[in-house]
Amino acid sequence: MTKKVERSVSDRRGIIGCSQLGQLLNVSSYGTPYNVYQDFIGETKGEFSDEVKESMAMGTFFEEHIANYAAKKYGVKIRRSNKAYVHPKFPEFICHPDRLIIGKIDGLRIGVEIKMVQPFSPGWGEPDTDEVPDDYLLQSEGYITCKVCDIVWLFVMKGNRIIRYIIKKDVALINVIETGVGDFLEKVKSGFVFEPDNYELVCKKYNRADPEKIITADDDIQCKYNEYKEKEHQYKSLKKELDKIKGEIGLYMKDNYRLDDNEGNKLVTFGSSSMTSFDKKAFEKENPEMYKKYTSIKHVRRMTFSRR
Numbered sequence: 176m177t178k179k180v181e182r183s184v185s186d187r188r189g190i191i192g193c194s195q196l197g198q199l200l201n202v203s204s205y206g207t208p209y210n211v212y213q214d215f216i217g218e219t220k221g222e223f224s225d226e227v228k229e230s231m232a233m234g235t236f237f238e239e240h241i242a243n244y245a246a247k248k249y250g251v252k253i254r255r256s257n258k259a260y261v262h263p264k265f266p267e268f269i270c271h272p273d274r275l276i277i278g279k280i281d282g283l284r285i286g287v288e289i290k291m292v293q294p295f296s297p298g299w300g301e302p303d304t305d306e307v308p309d310d311y312l313l314q315s316e317g318y319i320t321c322k323v324c325d326i327v328w329l330f331v332m333k334g335n336r337i338i339r340y341i342i343k344k345d346v347a348l349i350n351v352i353e354t355g356v357g358d359f360l361e362k363v364k365s366g367f368v369f370e371p372d373n374y375e376l377v378c379k380k381y382n383r384a385d386p387e388k389i390i391t392a393d394d395d396i397q398c399k400y401n402e403y404k405e406k407e408h409q410y411k412s413l414k415k416e417l418d419k420i421k422g423e424i425g426l427y428m429k430d431n432y433r434l435d436d437n438e439g440n441k442l443v444t445f446g447s448s449s450m451t452s453f454d455k456k457a458f459e460k461e462n463p464e465m466y467k468k469y470t471s472i473k474h475v476r477r478m479t480f481s482r483r
Contacts (some may be wrong), residue, residue: 187214191356193270193317197310200355205310208359209376212369237332238289242274244337245287245330252277253287260323268356270321276328286324288315294334302338307331313352315342320349374478382474404480 187195191211197203199211213219246253253274262268274287290311292299300306307315307329315327319342327342362369371377392400425445428434434443459466 187219188217189215190267190269191215191265191359193314193321194310196313196317196352196355199359200313200351202309202313207372209369209372211359212363215363234291237291238273241289241330241332241337242287245328245339249328249339251280251285256286260318260321262321262353262356264353265356265360267360268321270318270323272318272323272327275324283325284323286315286318286327288318288327288329289332290329291332296333299331299333299338300340303341305340305342307340307342312342313348316345316348317352319344320352378475378477400480407480 191199195206195211195214198206199208201207210219242253242255245251253276256272256275259269259271262270272286273289276285276287279285288311296308298306298308305312311329315329318324318327325344329340329342331338331340371380424434424443428443428445432444432446433441434445436442455466
């Protein structure tokens with residue numbers, strides 16, 4: 176039987192959580208193996224923006240109501256899962272489902288996962304199928320991999336609808352998950368260092384530059400530079416075309432807020448908004464001590480390409 180441990184998965188040092196499987200297998204829109212590595216070695220700061228904190232609070236609030244709705248609709252009893260479960264082979268692989276259904280249905284233990292998504296979020300199929308985005312499919316299949324349950328009911332709140340998806344055991348996908356987890360752990364334990372894999376993360380890790388240091392591009396980097404310049408040219412050309420089309424649509428709409436198709440479906444909104452600006456120079460001149468007190472220096476890096 177799967178071992179239970181008293182540990183919160185909010186502390187990801189030394190563990191891999193089911194919600195990270197999409198990142199670990201590099202199919203997620205929220206991150207990559209590098210992000211999992213940063214969490215694993217404890218380099219990620221446990222700080223969240225106010226927007227993320229609010230979103231988390233809303234999720235916690237609605238989760239209870241969604242669970243109660245689901246229990247009533249499907250005639251089951253659902254209890255909160257207060258334990259984290261460990262994979263029988265990989266002690267670092269831990270999962271923590273939102274809830275579990277009390278008892279078995281058709282001889283199956285059922286785990287419950289609850290999500291809130293935007294009404295028009297892509298990747299969601301018909302109810303009671305497993306047509307869900309990769310992140311959520313892998314997370315649910317991870318619970319089955321850790322032997323917490325035999326099947327997962329994934330309840331998703333999209334707008335004012337609550338939809339059930341059913342994730343069944345997929346032996347091939349379980350093999351992919353276990354192989355991915357095993358490979359990751361083997362690399363980490365052998366001393367392999369995962370490097371950042373996008374521009375923003377590179378700038379964050381290497382945020383200081385020595386102006387005296389100049390290096391020469393090797394053949395591979397020279398090719399990447401040439402590729403970037405070619406795509407940059409394509410992007411600028413495409414952006415010019417897109418801006419022209421937006422201008423034509425704007426002229427058609429004039430002072431109208433919304434544009435619909437002939438069936439009443441929304442195509443475009445062209446709204447107004449107000450912006451408040453802060454005159455830092457004037458404030459510094461009139462309140463130099465206060466400006467100094469509440470001003471801090473942050474080092475950032477920016478990559479600039481030569482014009483040629």
